[in-house]
Amino acid sequence: MSDKKIDFTIKHVEPATPLTFDGEKCTGCNRCVDACPIDLLMPGSVKGSPPEAAYPDECWYCGCCVMECPSKAVRLRHPLMNRAHWVRKDTLKETPENPEKPSL
Numbered sequence: 118m119s120d121k122k123i124d125f126t127i128k129h130v131e132p133a134t135p136l137t138f139d140g141e142k143c144t145g146c147n148r149c150v151d152a153c154p155i156d157l158l159m160p161g162s163v164k165g166s167p168p169e170a171a172y173p174d175e176c177w178y179c180g181c182c183v184m185e186c187p188s189k190a191v192r193l194r195h196p197l198m199n200r201a202h203w204v205r206k207d208t209l210k211e212t213p214e215n216p217e218k219p220s221l
């Protein structure tokens with residue numbers, strides 16, 4: 118067995134980025150800030166600018182901010198493991214990559 122020790126300390130963890138704001142569309146109305154049930158969003162530092170996520174790791178991904186935005190300027194980025202790709206049963210076709218149509 119090797120004597121080499123493995124370093125398990127976490128050196129750098131990127132914060133989650135649950136939301137992106139389209140600065141061209143956003144009017145800075147802050148309706149999304151008011152809609153967030155956990156007060157995650159803060160008004161932008163400059164009047165008319167998009168809000169900022171104060172605690173991005175705490176986001177519930179509930180979508181209230183997206184629904185409330187009149188300018189469609191908020192985009193929710195779900196974590197990769199939560200992104201499901203639904204396929205309609207009746208349009209599920211055989212493909213060259215998947216020659217056996219799964220039994221439904």
Ligand code: SF4
Pocket residue numbers: 135136152153154155156157158175176177178179180181182183193
């Ligand atoms: S998705 Fe929900 S929890 Fe996350 S910022 Fe929007 S309103 Fe707040």
Ligand code: SF4
Pocket residue numbers: 138142143144145146147148149150166167168185186187188189190191
């Ligand atoms: S609701 Fe939409 S337009 Fe208003 S501040 Fe939020 S992102 Fe900008």
